[in-house]
Amino acid sequence: MESDIGQTAGRSSWLRTNQGVGVLICIATIILLVYLVAQDWTFEVLRDGFHLGTFTLVSAVAILLCGIALVFDGQKNVVEEELAESRPIEFVYAVAMLVACYVYYQLAWKVDFLLITPLFLCAGMFILGVRPAWVAVVAGVVTTVVMFGLFHLIGLDLPSFLTPA
């Protein structure tokens, strides 16, 4: 099988086609549907005679139908450019960045916004390639102070020793 951007179709490149992604969506949605059908609330009848899970089931079935359409429609062999260029490790990077964001949030709100934010910004800028390092440090500190001031001006006090809880 050959995809529309001319890649030789091995197992990994097929997974990047609309058809491949469609199959993954179908599998995930079938698991979701099985879970939904097994729930008591799904078929609970409300006072107006409506089943509580009707709209949830309709949406899951609609996702499944869209997945099936992707598997069989005329664009099934298309590989989107972004997906073709991305490497599996990038998904891991994306998850790692989101985890880092959550950790930053926890630390900034539990320790001190003014202390943690420059560290987060400097580290982020440095990892993404800002050089020399002092540019990242200055940008991180200046941005933190400016943001802190701006949010204070609009009435949102960020957690810091400067703003009593």
Next chain:
Amino acid sequence: MVNMDALYEAISLVFTFQTMMWLAIGVFVGVGVGAMPGLTATTGVALMLPLTFTLPQAAALGLLVGLYKGAVYGGSISAISFATPGTSEAAATVFDGYKLMQRGKGRKALLIALYASVTADFLSDVITILVAPLLALVALQFGPSEKFWLMLLAVCLLGALSGSNFAKGMLSAAIGLFIGTIGLDPISSVARNTFDLWWLNDGVHLIPLDVGIFAMAAMLEKAMELFREKREAKALGGKVKNILKAGSEGLTFKEYLSCWKEMSIGLGVGTFVGMLPGLGSTVGAFMSYGVCKQVFPEKKLGTGVIEGVAAAEAGNNATVGPTLVPLLAFGIPGSAVAALLGAALMLQGATPGPRMFELYPAVIYSLFLILLTGNIFNLGIGRIFAFVYAKLGELPPQLLVPIVMMMAIIGAYSYDSNPYDVIIMVCCGLLGYGMRLFKVPEAPLVITFLLAPQAEENIRRGLLINQGDWFAALFNSPLAIGLAISVVVLTYISTRLRMADRMKAVAEEGDRPMRE
């Protein structure tokens, strides 16, 4: 009929120092957002939305509307300066704008972009002000079943027009519907679809969803691009100096007037496209450019002429006001930004829809006044700072990504001081990133998420009125039947004719001179 008391109230709300200041800040930030490649109007509005709940109604609307107007215009600055459109809306501006820039006429290109944007934006706002109340009168006649089918029709239109693949558009809408059913059901207030997580009983809030899908996901995508070292814009940075050079050729009033035909076409096309759900300002710009190229072959659009810049910029800015028409008249947002503005209105306690004209006339008039006044700020700020904003394109995107991520976290948390909103935002960020990789449009998700409770409420109200008879509830009037048939026909046409592909063909037609 104009409610004079409400109009006076709106004037007193809008023409205050505070509202004007936030409107100016909105435009100022918006032009910057537009000028920076990697940030879009939607990202900017999504990031600012959580901050508006602390502001008075008019100031909040001023900030967001100003930001939207500024960002749609601002995209043209980097399009002309670096051939890298700051936003997708400005992609058609590159064709002529960058060629003018290369010939040392960057100042002229920037000025015609500004004047065409403001002219078309202002006139399309006037059309919006005239059309929206009339459509709202029609919408008031709709019952629950008509409203249900109208929402379904809007979702189908969004699915058909907002991406290159109908199935992907509808997939996005279906995910939005699924997320919209998490939490309490809208009539009986019974919890459902919470995956046994107590903190989902309250449902997924719009702000963390928007911030995650639009801002966090966009930054993840940008970060991955940086990891892949895609930095084409940087090599072109030095060209900006040409615009700032003293004695660079400006724009005469006669030259501005000579573009009136292109601006008129841009106004017409942009207004029409803006009112239709799913198309948006990018299509407005390309269609306007394509039409002008066909109608005026003697002007040689694409070879570096100001008429080309005027056509593209008038086409994209003319969609700004009209994109609010479906939201105000029917309560159905036609684009992602309209959904965000609708959310801002809801945060301020005014649910958008036809009844808004009766219940909150002062809010409606305030919005109309802000739409019109925003153009004056756009003109002033664009005229004074456009050449400075051009330098923003040289800012390394590596600086931008962590800053926007930090703002996304603050925005998601601060709106309700709920730590679980940060978790939802992070999850939505991952979902949005996956959607971007697979080219699934985000707008249908957010719009269906907003419409889901209303659609359920309408269908269940219809069922109650018709004592549980589904057929009577769904098809109780010729209009409901007509709308249902439209949904079926539209779905059939979308799958057979690939409407979005045809729109893309118009864009490619416009792209030809660039490649030549």
